[in-house]
Amino acid sequence: MTEKIRLLEKVSRQLEEDTKERSEITGLTIQFAESFIKDIGQEKAFRHNQPSNRDWLAFRADENPKDPKDIFNFLEKELLKPGLNPASGGHLGYIPGGGVYMAALGDYLAAVTNRYATVYYASPGAVRMENRLIRWMCDMAGYAQNSSGYLSSGGSMANLSAIVAARDALKITPETIAKSVVYYTLQAHHCIDKALRISGLSTVIRRIIPMNEKFQMNTEALGKAIEGDLGEGLLPRMVIASAGTTDTGAVDPIADIADIAEKYKLWYHVDAAYGGFFMLTATGKRLLKDIHRADSIVMDPHKGLFLPYGSGALLIKNRENLLRSFHYYANYMQDAIDPEDEVSPAEISPELSRHFRGLRLWFPLQLYGLKPFRAALEEKVLLTQYFYQEVRKLHFETGPEPELSVMIFRYVPKEAIHNPEAANAFNQSLLKTIQDDGRIFISSTTILDVFWLRIAVLSFRTHLEHIELLLKILKQHTAHN
Numbered sequence: 001m002t003e004k005i006r007l008l009e010k011v012s013r014q015l016e017e018d019t020k021e022r023s024e025i026t027g028l029t030i031q032f033a034e035s036f037i038k039d040i041g042q043e044k045a046f047r048h049n050q051p052s053n054r055d056w057l058a059f060r061a062d063e064n065p066k067d068p069k070d071i072f073n074f075l076e077k078e079l080l081k082p083g084l085n086p087a088s089g090g091h092l093g094y095i096p097g098g099g100v101y102m103a104a105l106g107d108y109l110a111a112v113t114n115r116y117a118t119v120y121y122a123s124p125g126a127v128r129m130e131n132r133l134i135r136w137m138c139d140m141a142g143y144a145q146n147s148s149g150y151l152s153s154g155g156s157m158a159n160l161s162a163i164v165a166a167r168d169a170l171k172i173t174p175e176t177i178a179k180s181v182v183y184y185t186l187q188a189h190h191c192i193d194k195a196l197r198i199s200g201l202s203t204v205i206r207r208i209i210p211m212n213e214k215f216q217m218n219t220e221a222l223g224k225a226i227e228g229d230l231g232e233g234l235l236p237r238m239v240i241a242s243a244g245t246t247d248t249g250a251v252d253p254i255a256d257i258a259d260i261a262e263k264y265k266l267w268y269h270v271d272a273a274y275g276g277f278f279m280l281t282a283t284g285k286r287l288l289k290d291i292h293r294a295d296s297i298v299m300d301p302h303k304g305l306f307l308p309y310g311s312g313a314l315l316i317k318n319r320e321n322l323l324r325s326f327h328y329y330a331n332y333m334q335d336a337i338d339p340e341d342e343v344s345p346a347e348i349s350p351e352l353s354r355h356f357r358g359l360r361l362w363f364p365l366q367l368y369g370l371k372p373f374r375a376a377l378e379e380k381v382l383l384t385q386y387f388y389q390e391v392r393k394l395h396f397e398t399g400p401e402p403e404l405s406v407m408i409f410r411y412v413p414k415e416a417i418h419n420p421e422a423a424n425a426f427n428q429s430l431l432k433t434i435q436d437d438g439r440i441f442i443s444s445t446t447i448l449d450v451f452w453l454r455i456a457v458l459s460f461r462t463h464l465e466h467i468e469l470l471l472k473i474l475k476q477h478t479a480h481n
């Protein structure tokens with residue numbers, strides 16, 4: 001038996017290469033990353049997909065290792081070429097992601113050291129780090145000491161956790177679901193509806209509240225809807241506001257909704273996945289100054305702090321409301337009971353073993369300091385305002401003046417002024433032209449049957465030159481109309 005063990009050991013030790021081999025592969029990896037970053041200014045933001053099944057077959061999981069050079073060539077061709085490049089400054093679609101380099105180094109250290117960032121007892125350092133980051137965000141939002149939260153994989157998971165916590169705090173039971181009412185607008189992110197379904201609340205009554213001309217929740221209509229529901233013996237439960245909608249960047253009236261939520265004792269959730277970190281700027285601070293009145297808040301570091309994907313955050317005003325839903329007790333974890341007053345992510349989130357997300361956030365914050373993050377966010381707000389001004393000069397129609405860094409616009413050719421379908425078709429075709437060109441990537445949305453082009457300026461690499469390039473492309477394809 002020991003002979004067999006030794007034989008296996010010999011092979012299994014291949015998982016721990018020697019220093020020379022390690023530095024060789026590390027060198028190639030860094031080379032690959034460096035050339036990616038060096039070329040990003042010239043590379044397209046978008047390329048149509050052309051998959052090659054043959055190459056993917058050659059890189060199945062099989063018994064023997066591949067040549068590193070072949071692996072990197074494969075990645076270059078099959079990973080980097082097709083689709084969207086969210087790390088590009090030319091990415092102005094959806095909500096752009098980030099990818100600041102120091103976050104990658106934080107991830108690298110997190111992976112190599114593989115600390116167990118979910119139970120305080122196992123890694124006091126990792127859990128403290130995440131809890132301090134959450135505290136920093138709670139302070140930013142104006143939450144008091146009893147608040148808490150956790151670093152999630154993204155906004156969808158954080159919104160889901162918030163809705164589960166609300167469900168339990170409100171004691172919504174199978175008997176009361178069908179009489180319980182949740183209020184939001186059509187501009188709420190689709191992950192809210194998904195979260196209601198996942199959390200067993202699919203038969204809850206969804207009251208879609210009308211919006212004003214700036215696509216913000218009409219709070220008068222909210223009040224009326226609640227009164228109407230009370231009159232019918234229903235149970236108003238939860239109101240969900242957006243602090244920066246994905247479609248138009250609109251911030252719902254945070255304070256007015258808080259007044260109503262307090263009056264009718266509703267759980268007040270603010271989805272600030274996109275807009276939350278604008279609180280680092282004067283504009284965002286002004287718009288979100290009342291956000292502390294919410295019971296729960298979501299914000300995504302992989303949006304407003306330019307981290308790579310996989311970084312969201314849930315903040316909750318009363319930490320008991322997370323513990324109630326997510327605490328656990330397992331016999332095999334009996335050594336892991338929290339000895340100090342430091343809450344473990346495993347006690348307040350759906351996950352147990354999880355990525356040590358704190359380091360990818362903490363490391364860049366230490367190395368860059370906050371100043372360039374603030375500057376970048378302020379720059380994005382101004383770039384959007386600049387685009388708003390300039391695109392109007394090119395005779396584009398626009399949606400509301402942007403509050404943050406998302407806005408909608410469209411071109412109505414003379415011949416389509418009385419023909420909504422022709423106007424939609426023109427903008428659909430303009431979108432395709434821009435995407436085929438690929439230097440700048442923008443996306444679109446349809447609001448009340450109107451097809452809009454849309455930019456979201458949130459890549460840390462997006463600067464004036466990209467906005468000028470987009471304006472130039474738009475001018476080129478509309479000038480003759």
Ligand SMILES: *Cc1c(COP(=O)(O)O)cnc(C)c1O
Pocket residue numbers: 095153154155156157159189191242244245246271272273274300312
């Ligand atoms: C992006 C976004 C989400 C979803 O977050 P993910 O991180 O993509 O899961 C939810 N709400 C809003 C307002 C968003 O912008």
